[in-house]
Amino acid sequence: MxxxxxxxxxxxxxxxxxxxxxxxxxxxxxxxxxxxxxxxxxxxxLTTQTATGTITISVQGADLGGTLEIYHKAPNKARTYFKM
Structure with missing residues (x-):
């Protein structure tokens, strides 16, 4: 109680x-x-930004890894690269 x-x-x-x-x-x-x-x-x-890193994607039990690069430039431009 x-x-x-x-x-x-x-x-x-x-x-x-x-x-x-x-x-x-x-x-x-x-x-x-x-x-x-x-x-x-x-x-x-700031007029530009850059980010880099690694990425892992799981597809049907298999892991795919690679690198990631992201670029931004003012006012409205962007580019992304994936290398698997």
Whole structure:
């Protein structure tokens, strides 16, 4: 009989801790991220972006691996290369 009240108390305490941890709005999170990246002015000066990495695709139990290269150039050009 005592398990239900303890469980309820535990859930309520966890909810209070999560709320008190300092909930942030989406706008606050975005602004902190922009500030960490150098600010809006610095990001607006970027004209090209490059990303490289590896990729693995599973097809019918077989893994196919390769490299991935993504290039973006302002205002609206993009190119993606997959090498399998």
């Amino acid at each position: 005592m398990r239900a009240p303890k469980w309820t108390l535990l859930v309520a305490a966890a909810a209070l801790v999560a709320t008190a941890a300092g909930a942030q709005t989406a706008d606050e999170v975005v602004e902190k991220h922009l500030a960490a990246m150098g600010g809006r002015a610095a990001l607006s000066k």
